[in-house]
Structure formats: C-alpha cells, structure tokens
Amino acid sequence: MILFILKERKDYSTLKEKLQGSSASYKFLNLYGKNLLLAWPDSEAEKISDESVEIAVKTKRPYVLASNEWKKEPTRVKVKDVEVGGEKVVVAAGPCAVESEEQVLTVAKAVKRAGASLLRGGAYKPRTSPYSFQGLGEEGVKILRRAGDEVGLPIVTEIMDTKDSEVFKKYVDMVQIGARNAQNFSLLKEVASIGKPVLLKRGLANTVEEWLQAAEYLLYGGNGDVVLCERGIRTFEKATRFTLDVGGMVAAKTMTHLPMCADPSHPAGKRELVHSLALASVAAGVDMLLIEVHPNPEKALSDSEQQLTPESFEVLMNRIKALASALGRSA
Amino acid sequence: MILFILKERKDYSTLKEKLQGSSASYKFLNLYGKNLLLAWPDSEAEKISDESVEIAVKTKRPYVLASNEWKKEPTRVKVKDVEVGGEKVVVAAGPCAVESEEQVLTVAKAVKRAGASLLRGGAYKPRTSPYSFQGLGEEGVKILRRAGDEVGLPIVTEIMDTKDSEVFKKYVDMVQIGARNAQNFSLLKEVASIGKPVLLKRGLANTVEEWLQAAEYLLYGGNGDVVLCERGIRTFEKATRFTLDVGGMVAAKTMTHLPMCADPSHPAGKRELVHSLALASVAAGVDMLLIEVHPNPEKALSDSEQQLTPESFEVLMNRIKALASALGRSA
Amino acid sequence: MILFILKERKDYSTLKEKLQGSSASYKFLNLYGKNLLLAWPDSEAEKISDESVEIAVKTKRPYVLASNEWKKEPTRVKVKDVEVGGEKVVVAAGPCAVESEEQVLTVAKAVKRAGASLLRGGAYKPRTSPYSFQGLGEEGVKILRRAGDEVGLPIVTEIMDTKDSEVFKKYVDMVQIGARNAQNFSLLKEVASIGKPVLLKRGLANTVEEWLQAAEYLLYGGNGDVVLCERGIRTFEKATRFTLDVGGMVAAKTMTHLPMCADPSHPAGKRELVHSLALASVAAGVDMLLIEVHPNPEKALSDSEQQLTPESFEVLMNRIKALASALGRSA
Amino acid sequence: MILFILKERKDYSTLKEKLQGSSASYKFLNLYGKNLLLAWPDSEAEKISDESVEIAVKTKRPYVLASNEWKKEPTRVKVKDVEVGGEKVVVAAGPCAVESEEQVLTVAKAVKRAGASLLRGGAYKPRTSPYSFQGLGEEGVKILRRAGDEVGLPIVTEIMDTKDSEVFKKYVDMVQIGARNAQNFSLLKEVASIGKPVLLKRGLANTVEEWLQAAEYLLYGGNGDVVLCERGIRTFEKATRFTLDVGGMVAAKTMTHLPMCADPSHPAGKRELVHSLALASVAAGVDMLLIEVHPNPEKALSDSEQQLTPESFEVLMNRIKALASALGRSA
Secondary structure (H helix, E strand, O other): OEEEEEOOOOOOHHHHHHHHHOOOEEEEEEEOOEEEEEEEOHHHHOOOOOOOEEEEEEOOOOOOOOEOOOOOOOOOEEEOOEEEOOOEOEEEEEOOEOOOHHHHHHHHHHHHHHOOOEEEOEOOOOOOOOOOOOOOOHHHHHHHHHHHHHHOOOEEEEEOOHHHHHHHHHHOOEEEEOHHHOOOHHHHHHHHOOOOOEEEEOOOOOOHHHHHHHHHHHHHOOOOOEEEEEOOEOOOOOOOOOEOOHHHHHHHHOOEOOOEEEOOHHHHOOHHHHHHHHHHHHHHOOOEEEEEEOOOHHHOOOOOOOOEOHHHHHHHHHHHHHHHHHOOOEO | OEEEEEOOOOOOHHHHHHHHHOOOEEEEEEEOOEEEEEEEOHHHHOOOOOOOEEEEEEOOOOOOOOEOOOOOOOOOEEEOOEEEOOOEOEEEEEOOEOOOHHHHHHHHHHHHHHOOOEEEOEOOOOOOOOOOOOOOOHHHHHHHHHHHHHHOOOEEEEEOOHHHHHHHHHHOOEEEEOHHHOOOHHHHHHHHOOOOOEEEEOOOOOOHHHHHHHHHHHHHOOOOOEEEEEOOEOOOOOOOOOEOOHHHHHHHHOOEOOOEEEOOHHHHOOHHHHHHHHHHHHHOOOOEEEEEEOOOHHHOOOOOOOOEOHHHHHHHHHHHHHHHHHOOOEO | OEEEEEOOOOOOHHHHHHHHHOOOEEEEEEEOOEEEEEEEOHHHHOOOOOOOEEEEEEOOOOOOOOEOOOOOOOOOEEEOOEEEOOOEOEEEEEOOEOOOHHHHHHHHHHHHHHOOOEEEOEOOOOOOOOOOOOOOOHHHHHHHHHHHHHHOOOEEEEEOOHHHHHHHHHHOOEEEEOHHHOOOHHHHHHHHOOOOOEEEEOOOOOOHHHHHHHHHHHHHOOOOOEEEEEOOEOOOOOOOOOEOOHHHHHHHHOOEOOOEEEOOHHHHOOHHHHHHHHHHHHHHOOOEEEEEEOOOHHHOOOOOOOOEOHHHHHHHHHHHHHHHHHOOOEO | OEEEEEOOOOOOHHHHHHHHHOOOEEEEEEEOOEEEEEEEOHHHHOOOOOOOEEEEEEOOOOOOOOEOOOOOOOOOEEEOOEEEOOOEOEEEEEOOEOOOHHHHHHHHHHHHHHOOOEEEOEOOOOOOOOOOOOOOOHHHHHHHHHHHHHHOOOEEEEEOOHHHHHHHHHHOOEEEEOHHHOOOHHHHHHHHOOOOOEEEEOOOOOOHHHHHHHHHHHHHOOOOOEEEEEOOEOOOOOOOOOEOOHHHHHHHHOOEOOOEEEOOHHHHOOHHHHHHHHHHHHHHOOOEEEEEEOOOHHHOOOOOOOOEOHHHHHHHHHHHHHHHHHOOOEO
16 A cells, blocks of 8 residues: 655646556545545556645555554544634533433533533434444434533534435534444545544554554545544453553554543443543543543433533532643643 | 233133223233233332233343243244254355355255255445445345355345345345444344344343343334344454353353354354354254355455365365264254 | 451450351451451351451452452552552663663663653563573673663562572562463462562463462562552453453452553564554553563564664653643652 | 484483583483484574484474374274274263272272273362362272272372372372373472372463473483373363363374373263263273263262263263274274
8 A cells, every 4th residue: 555645736647547557445635635546556657647736645554554564653633613622621521322402401511611622412322232222313313403502512413324424514523434334335435425533433452553444544545534432341350340551552553643531421431430531541642532421320310320410510620720731731 | 010911712802901090011912922011110000000911021031022931932934945953953044245147046055955954145245445346236135135146045144224124125134233232222224124034142231131121122013023143242352353152152051042053153263163162052952053065265355364175165065964963953 | 248347456266266166268467557367158258257357348250359349549569669559650660681781771761861760671581482581690680680770760670589589589579470480379379479570461361360460469468569460361452462441451450459550661672663652541530551672672582673772762761750740740 | 302212222412412512401302202302492402413323303382292293003092901092982970079999899890891991080189168078088099999809990199299109009090180180290290200100180271382382391201101191171061071172182182192092971961971071082082081970979078960870981981882882993
C-alpha cells in the first residue's frame, strides 16, 4: 500500500492514465483538506508516481489513512461547536438508554450544569437478551434531539442497522458505533457515508490494530471525523465487567492521529469504580470521556449498576477539571 | 421468565384475558410443533396459568427457548434433505470465498465426491481490512447456487447486512451469521424472519451463555432451525489463529437442544492443524463440520493458509468416517 | 470462616477448650496489633464464641485477613523509614537486573536524586529461557545492599527459591514475589516467615480474588506487611507486552486494606508507554510505583526496551509529583 | 543459538580450545544418546565448528533441545516399563489428592483393572486458599508408593518445593510440575537434576512457546524424559473451569519431539464434561491422559466436582480403547 499526498490544483490526468494502464487497485479521496491517492500492491503502486505527487508514504501497517505516518499532527474532530482532540478534555454524559422525555431532560440539564459538552443516550439498544428493554428507536432519537436542543448540547447516540441511516442523518450530531458492531463492516461503510462525526468503539475482542482497521473503513469511505473509544476488552478477570485497556489507548495514540475517548462506565460495571477509571483515563491522555449518568440509577431500564447520579457526576467533573489542569489541559 | 407449553386445540382466550389484565410482558409462538407462551417477570407470569397450560417451565437461565430444560430431545435441523443433529455427522465444505464460477464448481464436485453434504462459500465477506477482497456479493451467491444445483448440494453462505435478506430468501438454503456479527442484534432479528435454517457462529469474545442468547433471538423471532457453530475464541495464544473451544462446545451441548457444528479451519489458521481439530471436534460430539477447501489454496483471495486441497479433504473425510463409526455414528 | 477479634489482655483458655472440644479448624495469630482467632467451618466456628471475643466477622469471601470487612482503615507498610499506604505516593526505581556494582550505583544515585524512595533491582532472575542472563544471585543482592546503603535507600528485590530465604533475611528490606511465583504456595509460606515487608505481584492469569488469596497465605503466616503489585495480566492484546489492569487495582482497593503498587514498566514493554501508564496508575489511586531505570537501557542484559533512562525517570518523577498534588497527595 | 550434534568417540579437544578462545557461551550435554554442544550467540558459535561435528543446527526458535528441528523422530519416555509416546495411548489415573491409605488403594485397584497404566495422586497440593486441605506431604507420597507397588503401577505425583527433591528421588517414578509452577525456574532446574521422567504441565497463561521453553530448562539440565501436559488455559469463558487448548496441543506436536499428555479433568471442572474432553484429546493425537478418579467423589477433599467414579472411568477407558483403535493406536 502506498499513500500519495498530491499537490493541490494540479492536473492528475497523467497519474490516472498510469493507473489505468497498471494492474494496481487505487482510490482517490480528499481527507483533512488533502488530495490523496491510495494504490496497491506496492510493486504496481511504485511505478505510477509523477510530478503531481508531493509525498509518497509506503507503509507496512495494515492501515494507512488512520496512521500517523503521513499525518503527524493530531486530528481535531468538530461535533458542532465542540472540538475533540484539542486542549480541552471533552465529556459526553447522559443515560445509558433514553427512557422518557422527562428522564433525558433532567439528566441533560444536570450534566450541562456540571460541565459536560455533549449529551449521550441510547435509543437503539444492543442487548444481549431479547427479553431486555430494546430501546425506543427513532422516537428515542427525537427525544434526545429535543433535549440536546433545549439545553444546548450536541448529541451522540448509537446506530445498529444500515437501514436507520436516514434517522441519523436527520437528527444526530455524532454517530456512535458500538462494541458489538465494531467489525460490522456493512455498518462501517454505511456510516462513513452519513457525513457526521463518528465515535467508534473498540470491539470486546479487537486488537488495537483491528480497531484502527475499523477506523480505516470510515476514512476510506471519506469520513475523517473519527474519535476512537476504548470501553473495556474481554479478559478472564470478573472483578470488573470488562478490562479497561489503558495501555491499549496509550499504544493507539502512538500509532494514529485520531483523538481518543474512554468510556469508564462499561468496564467498571459498578458505580464506585467509575471515578477512578475516568481519572486514570485522563491521566493516560484521552481527549474525551463518555460517562453514563441517570437521574435515578436504581430504576434504570439498563446498566443500572454502573450509571452515576447527577450529584456524583458533578463531583467527578470537578476532579477531572483539577486533574486536567495539573496535566496542562482543561476540562 | 416462565415458558408455558400449551395444550393443543384449546381455547386460549382466558389466558389472553389474564395476560392483558396483568402487567406481564408476553409472547405467543409456535416452535417445533408446540404452542408456546413466554411471560415475564416471574411474579406476574405466575398468576396467569390456566387449564390450557400443559407444562410451565420456570427458568433462571438467561435463555429459555434455546434451553434443554423444556425440550429434552435434541433438535434436528433440515437443510433441504440434509439433517443436522441426527446420527450422521454432516460436513459442509467449500472455499472461503466465492471467486469464480469455475473455482466453485471444481470444489463443489470434489467435496461432493469426497462425501460432503453441503456446499459452503462466502459471497459477502467480512474482512478486517477495507483493502482486502470484499467478496462478489449477490453475484457470488448466484454462482454458489448454480454450483450447488449442478452437483446436488444445498448451499450455506454468510449474510452481513439486513438489506440483503431478499437475496438470501431467494437463493440460499442455510444462512450463516458470522463471528463478527454474532451480537449484531438487528441482523439476528432480520434473519429470524427469513425462514431458512441458520448456522450461528459464536463471537470471538462470546461466552457460551451469550451465544445461546444470540440463538434465543432467532428462536424468539420464530425460527427454531438453528445450528450453533464454534469457530475459535480469542485468547492470548498465538500458535493457532484462534482457540477452538472444545470444552465450550461440550458444555453448550449440556445446556441446549440445538445441534452443534465446529469450524476447524479458522482456529487452525494453518492447513496442517485442520485435520486434528476436525477429528477432535467429532470425538467431542459435534453434529456438523464446516471446512474450507480450495482447488488451489496458495492462490486463494482469502484465508489461503488454512484452506485444504481437495485431496487433503478427501483423506480427512475418510478419517472422519472411521472415527464416526467408532463412536457409533456415521459421516 | 469466622474471624474473631479478641479482647486484649484476656484469658483465652475457655475459648481454647471450646475449640479443642469442637471439630473446627482454627488458628490464633497476631496481626496489626490485634489478637485474632480464625475458625472454620462456620457451623462449628459459630459455637465457640465467649466473652473474650470483641467482634466476630463472618465472611463469604475466600479470604479473610486480607479483607477490609474486619479492618476498615488502610494498612500502612513500613519499609525501614519509608511508609507505603500513606499520603505519599512512594516510588521504587532501579534496574531490571543487577549487572554490576557500577551500574547499580549509578542508577541508585540518579533515582535517589530524582525523588525515588526505594531502590529496586533483580538478583535472582526468573527468565523464560534458560539461555537468558539468569542474574547474579547472592552476589547481586549484596551489590544492591551496598548501593542502597551508600545512597540511603531501602532495597527491594525478588526471591525465587525457598532455599534462599537466609540471604533475604540478612540483606533485603522488602522481599518481592514475582508474577511467575504468585501462586508458588511453598514460597509464599516461606516468605511469610522471613519477617520482612513483601511486595506481592499478581500472577499473569490471576483474578483479583486469587491475588488476595495469595496475600492471605502471607497474612495467615503471620506477616501483615504486604503491598499488592499489579504488573499487567495476559490478554489477547499484543500492542503492549501485558495489559495493565487498572480496573483490577481499583476493584482490589475496594476489597482489601492492603496498599497497592503498580509496575508500569512490564505491561508497557516499550519505553514510550511507561510515563502514561505510571500517571494513569497514580490517578487510579495507587500508593506505590515500581519503575525500571537503567543507566544505558540499550545495553541492558534484560528488558532493554522498557527501562527508562535516568533523565526520562526524572521527567516522570516531576509529572508524578504534579499529578499527586492535584489529587491531594504527594510524591 | 547453534546446536552441534557431535560425532561419537571423537576427541573434542580442538572444539573446546576454540570455544575457550571465543566469547561464546556454550554447554556440552548428552541427550537421547547423542553428544551435543550448544553455543551462542550465532556470530560466535559459527566460528567454532570442526570435523568432530556431525551436524550443526541453527535455529531461530527460542528453544532448541525441545525442538524437532534436530530430532525428527518422536521421543518415547519410559516410566519404569510404561512407554509414553509410542503406539499406545497411556492413561494415568487416580485421586486428585492422596487422602488415606484405603482411599488410594481402592482407586488404584479400580483404575488398574479398568486399564490404566500409571497411578496418579497429589501429596503436596498447590491450593489457591490457605484454608483448603494442603495435602499429606511426604506421608502421602509413601502411601501412593505402597499402593502403586501393591497393584503394580508406576506412580506420578507433583513436586512443589526444591526442598523436597530427595523425597521424589526416593519414592516417585514420574515427577509432575504443576500449572502454577510451570514457570518456577528454580524448581525446573532442581527437577532436571532428580533424574526421573517429568510430566510438565502448561501454565494457565503460558503460550505454547513458553511451555516449550520451560521444557528446555529440563532438557538443558540434562533430563530428556519430559512429557508435556496440557490442562487448560485461562480465558474469558466460565462455562468450563479452564479452556482445554486442543489447538495448542496440536500446534505443539508440530514443534517438538516430546510426547503430549492431556488432562481433561481440570478444564472440565464438571464430571459430565470429562469423557468428551478425553476423547477429543485422543482424537487430536495425545500420547497420554491424566484423569482424576475418586472412590467417592462427593466426599473428596479437593476437586470433588470433577473426579470420576471408578465405574465412570471404566466406561471411559472402553470408549478410549475403541477410539484409539479407529485411529490406528491402542489404549
């Protein structure tokens, strides 16, 4: 695989001719304001360079666009007016599942007041059991949209089915791909085409490399606004629900230009562990946190044991701010 | 959760009235020739039984329909005239990916001759990298259909997207759900409605319990023709591509009435390990094997290292037959 | 299992009589200044209480002495004049292996200057391969002792064999039990009797519960001066050498009164990841860090890729201090 | 690392001179009737060959003596008159723990009658909890010895401490190294010197490669009579106690000349799964099985849920014999 960064305002017709004359696979795309050409395999791609090429980056990694080999500066993803990947540690908070207009609005106000920058909430819910609450679907998305608008927070929510992309185009600010769909390649291709920023969770059994390859599907589909989200991998340990792979986040940051988010709620599984995992993630260098907050966690229709109360979330926000400040950032 | 097995040709109107008067969630469905009623939570469900109920099965397991608590006899799944779950160990064989009409037909003839009962081949391919061969899609399905028809073998192939269900309804005999989509609940719901037998692979990081819950989605959707397929889980060991969980297959057999398939090709990752894993699976009691065979493995567009040659497959079939015979089965 | 906390200066003769008359297993021991009696099974133990008992703690956990059910206040472990488990985050630093007098002394001076409180270094080395450098043994311990004395730092080093306990009694301030020996129960029993503080690493495949049970062997052997050390567990992820289980550390802290140490060097496997893992551990609440520092990492006889230079360690110490301060601690 | 297979009855003095003149590390040893010389690193070792060298084997694997690169024919290990690694699948059976003279003798007679070739039983017991039965120690070894002698079966039992090697030299026919001590390198070195055949279990978190490196410690110590034993690795799955890594056994067989044993009892964790795992192991090609049998499993002092009754063991032996026969072996 060779990535050619092309000079601007050039005529690429010679390049195209060469490509058509070769047996290389190739793709032109524009990402982060750059005209790019991908071509492979190397043996064929090596032949096609001409003067319209500024830099040619040959990689041995199984991902290219998501790699920091060609793009050294960290990518900043804008979700409306919120920037992920900059100096500020951005916090998205809200309920695991959208249950009602009132529930969401109560939480939205509380997390906004405490300093969250984004409102999260699940409308389409991937549940292990068919007998669990499956979410409110499109109606849930609309509830979230209204709450976000009322308190002034962009919204992030999960997509589960390629059939629902119109709903996400219409109502959602940031599209989440969940851990169970982290290698649902049809969904990745569809979401690339929605044209909204994406929060891409790592699959429970995905290596960092596979996670970056999933991101590559999005970038290859023309969408560079991708935030990676570590939410715990599956290991033998059962004292926590999942194992938050802090080392994996840190390693990924050395491999990619994309911003990193941590979800401390799912690996914790228990409320009392969420604070420490959130703080550890910030100290490890994440750009964003995704935290479950519910007005009355005991009564929640899902994940009742790991959602924070608004009061506890406020305490956590203050601790995050102090920590970020000691690290030369804000929150 | 209580499962009520209802008497036949009875009037269920009292039952329905009681249900509507309660706050229980419930569902009527017909599976394996039985009229069933599921109701939950227990506290509500306990109140509704009447004389139209033959047996009430209360379970603490997170799956009910897939459980052998109510259905002791093993389920036999018919894929056209091939029965999975009976005395015979059924073998599905064919290429990892459908590459061309000629390739598939060559393999189809070879595996038929060696004793395979089903033809497998991937048309929609879930690939870790966007730069890998993504499969021929609908065209691939049609090629597989024609080859199956020509040699007289039912076909099994993987679905990746809810949007493709019409193609599968029209052309496919057994619908495979792959490991990466093992908890793609939208897809599970859609596939339940296709009305074809399903080969449900276990996810790389799924517990046996979660795998049975995925099957529960299919049964709950009205489709009882489900074969479970173990294909290796993800562990720390890298001497094999995945870790074939023979114990998990054996444990699952003590929990469910559904038949069990093993895929020895993916966990092996290398041709020379496939035979032993296939034989171990048969000795462990599986009802079906799914084996990758390619006319020229070195030139395969995917999984080239683990596909058997037709010659090696024939040797394996003979070993399987000898082994099955020693175990009181056939193959 | 019942733990009886006994009143002081009481006559326990009635208690002993009752115990001898019962079929209970039991043990008297003194830990943290308390007279304790352990008795099991519950059915027998319940009968023996008398007025010399202050509190009886019945537990369902598989460890008792290490549990915070009976001892709420965190334990502080004194290694000479260094206190682990108090307000200060204590840092032990030094080379992976003791290679020479000069090497150790150079590092010892550097880490002391940068703010380390303890000197670490391996003399008996558990190496995966018999062809790797096996350590200098007793001679290495003496070198470490001399260096520690010269710069004024207590020393911590690993024991591998019950036969070597005299060496550790004589020269060592804190005895480390390594990950490979985390369930070497003969060694745990022997080390309990040495009478020195212990740094107990978690085994690569040990659950938090098993780790606390290993600590229980030490406490049951009469040694309450135990610091738990997380050093990464084995998972499928290979982007890091091991997976630092931050959640496991946090969960353990909710289960035990013993102080917690993190070793960021081994899970990192690569120098450039060590800082972030160290900071994450401090933010997660550890009381101690164990960090590999070598005067010339490239030339190290073991773990050359993960040891910090003295310069990098100094930068890290400054970052740790800033972070600890933001968390209301010191370092 | 280069392994030199030396010509017999030759003068190696030139070779020794060259070695002393070089900076190579080296070791002469005799294994399987061959005079061998190991020398490393390659750059130095390459210089020293002379006419007394028959073959020089250069390897990139991290183990040499255990590798099948230099020794193609499978090693047969003799435990008294029982051969492991030949045509016959050898079964070692007996209780998890030696509890009493009567218990062991009852089992010994039963397993002998059913066709076992070796008597197993634990005297030194590695227990996760200090409150569990710790075994009868030396007294237990003697009980096992007497029972073995009475029924005419060689005995295999586990060593836990380097201090106990005299007991094993005196009484034991095959020395077992348990999973928790699989990387207890002091113990491996000590056991190499006992001069008895060794049954080396794989550690719960050890890769196949690390397992072979542990075997390398034994061979390097001059003991070539090593049988590898897979007993289940630790994974996320909890439906079984451990995950029997059948693929790992099969992969190891392609890497080493040493015979392979499977322990189906520990991964099963439940009696009803043991048969299937034993049969799967035989089909996968193991040379030996290690099976727990107790006269009254419910009353066993350890592992009560996974030990077979003598009756069930007899049934299993008959199934193993039928299967071995179908595979061209005996049992």
